[in-house]
C-alpha cells in the first residue's frame with residue numbers, strides 16, 4: 001500500500017509511532033519529529049496538546065546532555081539552521097520539536113529500568129512474585145520502591161504492548177556480552193536520571209531506553225570505549241529519552257504506595273476519559289479545552305521541574 005504519511009520536505013517517511021514520526025534524511029541520517037498528539041489507554045486521542053512535542057523533544061535534548069559522560073547518543077543536531085535546506089521551509093512547524101539523528105542499527109530489545117513496582121511490572125509480580133524472572137520480596141504493594149532498581153527488558157511488539165522477557169531471552173537475542181552491557185548501562189543511566197529527578201521533587205518510577213549501533217567514525221571523539229562493538233560500531237542512546245511518554249514520573253510529594261500513582265502528565269486525560277465512560281474503542285474522543293489546557297500545563301511543568309528552565313514556546 002502506498003505510504004499514507006506524506007514525505008516532509010522531500011524526506012521520505014520511514015516510520016510513525018502513536019505520537020512521533022521518522023523520516024529518511026539520507027547519508028545514514030533520520031529526521032525525528034515529535035507531534036502534539038497524545039495517546040491514552042493505547043489510543044491516539046482526537047485532540048492534540050499544544051507544545052507537547054516541543055516539551056518532549058526538549059526533555060530528550062536535556063537528558064542527552066545530562067548523560068553525555070555516561071553514554072553517547074544518536075543526536076546530530078536540533079538546530080533548524082543545520083537541517084537539510086528543504087526542511088528549513090518548515091521552520092515554524094519543526095522548531096523545537098525535531099531532531100536530525102544518526103541512523104543506528106537498533107538493538108532489538110526495549111531496555112527498561114524499574115525502581116518502583118508499577119504497570120506491567122506490578123501485574124507480573126502479582127502473578128509470579130517476579131518481574132522478567134527476577135524474584136522480588138513477598139508482600140510488596142503496588143508502587144512500592146524496589147529494594148534496588150532492576151533491568152526488565154521487553155520484546156519489541158509493534159502491534160501493541162511490549163512483552164516483558166527474561167535476561168536469558170536478551171542473551172539469546174544479542175549475545176551475553178552485549179546483554180550484560182545493556183543491563184549495566186540501562187541501570188547506570190537510570191540511577192543518574194532518578195537521582196536528578198528526585199532532586200527536583202520527582203520520582204522516576206521506570207523508564208524505557210532504545211539503543212543502537214552507529215559507526216564509530218560518526219561520533220568524532222565521543223567514542224564510548226566500553227560501548228565499542230568488535231566491528232568498531234559504537235552503542236548509542238537513541239529514540240526519545242526519559243520523557244513522560246517513555247517513563248513514569250510521579251510527584252514525590254504525593255507518593256503513596258499501596259495503589260496506582262497519579263500520572264504526572266496524563267492524569268487529567270485519564271480521569272476525563274474514565275468520567276465519560278469511554279469504552280476504549282475507536283474513535284477515541286476529543287478532550288474538553290480545560291483538560292487540554294491542564295495537560296499542556298503539566299508538560300510545561302515537567303520540563304521546568306527537570307531542567308530548572310521555562311520552556312521557550
Ligand SMILES: C[C@H](c1ccccc1)n1cc(-c2ncnc(N)c2C#N)cn1
Nearest residue numbers: 016017020021022074102103104238239
Ligand atoms: C521506536 C522508534 C520510533 C521513533 C519515531 C517513530 C516511530 C518509532 N524508532 C527509532 C528508530 C531508529 N532507527 C534507527 N536509528 C535511529 N536513530 C532511530 C531512532 N530514534 C526506529 N524506531
